[in-house]
Amino acid sequence: MAQGSSVLAAAGIVKRFNAFVAVAELDFRLGADEAVGIVGPNGAGKTTLLNVLAGTYRPSAGTVTFEGADVSRLDAASRCRLGIARSHQVPRPFGDMTVFENVFVAASMGGGHKGARAYDGSIESLRLCGMLEVANRPAETLGLLDRKRLELARALATDPKVLLLDEIGAGLTDGEAAELVAIIRELRRRHIAIVWIEHILHVLLQVVERLVCMDAGRVIAEGLPDEALAHPAVIEAYLGSGVT
Amino acid sequence: MSGGPGIVVQRWSPLSIGAMSCLGALLVLLAFGPFYLGPYLTDRLTTLLIYVIMAAMWNALAGYGGLVSVGQQAFFGLGAYAAIRLSHAGLEAYLALILAPLLVGLVSVPLSTFALRLQGGEFAIGMWVFAELAHLLVNLDGLVQGETGTSLIALSAFAPDTRRALNYWLALAVMTVLVAAVFLLLRSRVGASIQAIRDNQEAAASVGVRVMATKCLIFVLAAVGCAAAGALTLATLISFQPKTYFSVQWTAYMIFMTLVGGLGTFEGPVLGAVIFFAIETFFGGSGVWYLVGLGACALLFSLFLPRGIWGALRDRFGIALMPVGYRLQFRPRAGKAAT
Numbered sequence: 001m002a003q004g005s006s007v008l009a010a011a012g013i014v015k016r017f018n019a020f021v022a023v024a025e026l027d028f029r030l031g032a033d034e035a036v037g038i039v040g041p042n043g044a045g046k047t048t049l050l051n052v053l054a055g056t057y058r059p060s061a062g063t064v065t066f067e068g069a070d071v072s073r074l075d076a077a078s079r080c081r082l083g084i085a086r087s088h089q090v091p092r093p094f095g096d097m098t099v100f101e102n103v104f105v106a107a108s109m110g111g112g113h114k115g116a117r118a119y120d121g122s123i124e125s126l127r128l129c130g131m132l133e134v135a136n137r138p139a140e141t142l143g144l145l146d147r148k149r150l151e152l153a154r155a156l157a158t159d160p161k162v163l164l165l166d167e168i169g170a171g172l173t174d175g176e177a178a179e180l181v182a183i184i185r186e187l188r189r190r191h192i193a194i195v196w197i198e199h200i201l202h203v204l205l206q207v208v209e210r211l212v213c214m215d216a217g218r219v220i221a222e223g224l225p226d227e228a229l230a231h232p233a234v235i236e237a238y239l240g241s242g243v244t
Numbered sequence: 245m246s247g248g249p250g251i252v253v254q255r256w257s258p259l260s261i262g263a264m265s266c267l268g269a270l271l272v273l274l275a276f277g278p279f280y281l282g283p284y285l286t287d288r289l290t291t292l293l294i295y296v297i298m299a300a301m302w303n304a305l306a307g308y309g310g311l312v313s314v315g316q317q318a319f320f321g322l323g324a325y326a327a328i329r330l331s332h333a334g335l336e337a338y339l340a341l342i343l344a345p346l347l348v349g350l351v352s353v354p355l356s357t358f359a360l361r362l363q364g365g366e367f368a369i370g371m372w373v374f375a376e377l378a379h380l381l382v383n384l385d386g387l388v389q390g391e392t393g394t395s396l397i398a399l400s401a402f403a404p405d406t407r408r409a410l411n412y413w414l415a416l417a418v419m420t421v422l423v424a425a426v427f428l429l430l431r432s433r434v435g436a437s438i439q440a441i442r443d444n445q446e447a448a449a450s451v452g453v454r455v456m457a458t459k460c461l462i463f464v465l466a467a468v469g470c471a472a473a474g475a476l477t478l479a480t481l482i483s484f485q486p487k488t489y490f491s492v493q494w495t496a497y498m499i500f501m502t503l504v505g506g507l508g509t510f511e512g513p514v515l516g517a518v519i520f521f522a523i524e525t526f527f528g529g530s531g532v533w534y535l536v537g538l539g540a541c542a543l544l545f546s547l548f549l550p551r552g553i554w555g556a557l558r559d560r561f562g563i564a565l566m567p568v569g570y571r572l573q574f575r576p577r578a579g580k581a582a583t
Binding site for chain 1: 251253433436437439440442443444446447448449450451452453454455508569570571572574
């Protein structure tokens with residue numbers, strides 16, 4: 001494994017919840033300026049892996065390295081300050097605060113900016129995500145698409161090097177998903193590396209260069225999207241055995 | 245304040261600048277209170293100032309920090325007790341009253357590491373348990389003589405008029421300092437983080453907010469504030485009976501003032517304190533019916549004005565006299581003249 005080229009790597013990750021093993025002996029690496037998609041049936045351990053990478057969960061075994069340094073013991077806030085940002089599967093806005101204030105917290109805490117720089121960073125993130133018009137609205141009044149945009153804008157305001165996206169396309173119409181894809185492509189042009197969990201393949205494949213397929217807490221196939229999806233183990237995981 | 249072409253982040257408005265100027269003028273006027281108010285009004289205003297402290301502290305904790313506590317009487321009682329102890333140790337009485345809240349603040353730091361691990365209702369009840377525990381421990385102190393209590397004897401050395409004026413000034417100064425501290429904290433970057441934790445703790449952590457340290461800050465500030473209210477109450481009553489000071493009624497008053505005025509608004513609790521004070525002044529003598537009235541009032545507010553008076557006004561008209569938030573203002577593209 002080429003250590004030098006990966007920005008985020010996980011080795012031998014195990015995550016147990018009591019007797020249940022959600023992630024079992026998993027290795028993962030994300031190259032600098034790479035976009036990787038993670039797919040797999042429900043319960044495959046995708047979100048658990050993302051939580052381990054983000055620092056929300058401590059792994060039961062294994063290490064997470066970011067830019068060559070072991071970050072396994074750092075909590076989510078510290079990892080965010082280093083440059084690992086995330087979005088949540090179910091959006092978690094700060095409901096009683098305005099959209100701008102939501103993003104400002106991220107810019108000043110995660111991004112470590114003060115004064116005018118925090119303002120500028122927040123405004124730039126809102127502009128990129130097309131949210132300037134709703135900047136003064138309480139976040140609880142937003143609809144689903146805007147809530148997902150806010151997840152992106154908030155993550156972006158922390159100046160991330162790596163962005164972890166958890167089913168950001170779920171529940172959106174194709175038109176709405178296309179708007180998010182346009183934003184995420186813009187982030188790719190800014191060389192932010194991306195790990196993206198998504199069930200909606202045709203949306204995911206517009207962005208990612210590599211695909212990791214998971215089932216029962218393990219990687220069952222990985223590689224270029226077409227190759228990975230054609231792997232017999234992947235077909236079996238999705239459709240059951242005996243199908244050709 | 246920049247923010248790219250045509251966009252300005254606004255924190256003060258002409259209305260709020262005007263309101264703050266009026267507030268400044270009011271404070272100057274109040275500072276000369278004892279010279280023109282007379283003994284009765286000076287005493288009553290001292291009580292009102294203590295209520296404002298209590299309401300502002302509970303609001304900072306619950307309304308902005310999301311930490312609903314029914315045990316703030318712990319700090320109220322400990323504030324008074326610490327003043328008794330410090331005075332007994334030889335400190336000048338008023339110095340003891342000033343230092344006592346800070347001492348309680350120190351005690352609240354280790355407590356916060358336990359209390360803040362509890363969430364929601366567990367935290368609320370856990371704080372009540374702590375208050376009962378603090379009450380029992382204070383009762384064990386020989387100096388207090390159990391429920392018989394003791395008093396801040398050193399205060400008897402002052403002539404009644406001098407003591408009345410000193411209490412008033414101390415209450416005014418402490419109220420000003422504490423409310424200003426809450427205001428500045430909430431306006432700062434940390435203030436936005438506190439509200440983010442209130443709205444979604446896990447999301448706050450995921451955007452880089454240090455959750456425990458930030459919660460600890462607001463917890464300790466509220467502890468110092470409630471202890472100051474307790475110490476000031478001791479200054480007015482002189483006598484200290486644990487049962488009175490560690491009574492849950494103090495937190496009930498805080499909750500009443502905050503809910504009626506507007507939880508999570510900066511101006512609301514001050515308004516709530518004035519309303520509570522007025523109700524107490526006019527109906528406080530009517531015994532049980534006074535308490536029934538308070539309860540009915542709280543019930544009506546939670547049913548029909550759940551955001552309190554100021555919350556309803558703010559939702560309707562978008563006004564803020566003491567703004568802690570941020571508003572983006574979109575200006576038409578500026579020409580050369582604007583630079």
